[in-house]
Amino acid sequence: QQPVQSPQAVILREGEDAVINCSSSKALYSVHWYRQKHGEAPVFLMILLKGGEQKGHEKISASFNEKKQQSSLYLTASQLSYSGTYFCGTVSNDYKLSFGAGTTVTVRA
Amino acid sequence: NAGVTQTPKFRVLKTGQSMTLLCAQDMNHEYMYWYRQDPGMGLRLIHYSVGEGTTAKGEVPDGYNVSRLKKQNFLLGLESAAPSQTSVYFCASSSTRTGYEQYFGPGTRLTVT
Numbered sequence: 610q611q612p613v614q615s616p617q618a619v620i621l622r623e624g625e626d627a628v629i630n631c632s633s634s635k636a637l638y639s640v641h642w643y644r645q646k647h648g649e650a651p652v653f654l655m656i657l658l659k660g661g662e663q664k665g666h667e668k669i670s671a672s673f674n675e676k677k678q679q680s681s682l683y684l685t686a687s688q689l690s691y692s693g694t695y696f697c698g699t700v701s702n703d704y705k706l707s708f709g710a711g712t713t714v715t716v717r718a
Numbered sequence: 719n720a721g722v723t724q725t726p727k728f729r730v731l732k733t734g735q736s737m738t739l740l741c742a743q744d745m746n747h748e749y750m751y752w753y754r755q756d757p758g759m760g761l762r763l764i765h766y767s768v769g770e771g772t773t774a775k776g777e778v779p780d781g782y783n784v785s786r787l788k789k790q791n792f793l794l795g796l797e798s799a800a801p802s803q804t805s806v807y808f809c810a811s812s813s814t815r816t817g818y819e820q821y822f823g824p825g826t827r828l829t830v831t
Contacts, residue, residue: 653819
């Protein structure tokens with residue numbers, strides 16, 4: 610079953626912050642975050658493992674609440690290059706990566 | 719080091735025709751995957767392979783077959799294409815199943831008329 614992402618879309622001005630949420634109905638082993646620019650392949654941002662620490666990538670960080678089966682991606686001081694569609698992927702006990710429908714982020718100057 | 723490559727990049731098929739998509743990786747990864755991406759649906763797993771000679775069904779396997787005869791190649795076949803299979807297809811590979819990133823190929827845009 611696909612995880613649920615929110616919001617579906619967000620528009621930011623350069624320098625603003627945003628949070629993207631990902632939740633699952635299943636107990637999770639790990640959460641992956643990817644970013645996809647228009648017409649390109651998804652690119653890995655980070656992975657959060659059960660029992661692991663919060664991860665970071667440039668000014669993009671994420672957290673994983675195992676008890677609530679939720680993860681959040683934090684875009685801090687957004688840059689134009691942050692525009693794209695962000696996907697969370699969740700792995701539960703079937704060891705398959707299921708992706709959410711994506712959150713489209715548009716950063717404007 | 720090319721990473722993950724896919725052939726072809728674009729293809730138009732008529733309903734009922736067959737075709738094979740080729741995925742190749744040069745990272746010596748054990749695991750390979752085929753996804754389809756449709757607007758508003760994210761990426762959905764079609765089939766995957768945990769090693770040479772092994773394949774398994776993913777979330778949406780109907781209408782597709784796969785083969786992994788060589789470790790570096792993963793083929794996706796459509797025996798009788800249908801308009802519902804119009805999509806962008808991505809291949810990916812990873813060194814382990816859950817704990818490491820998946821590397822994606824550039825995608826194949828398939829249109830079935």
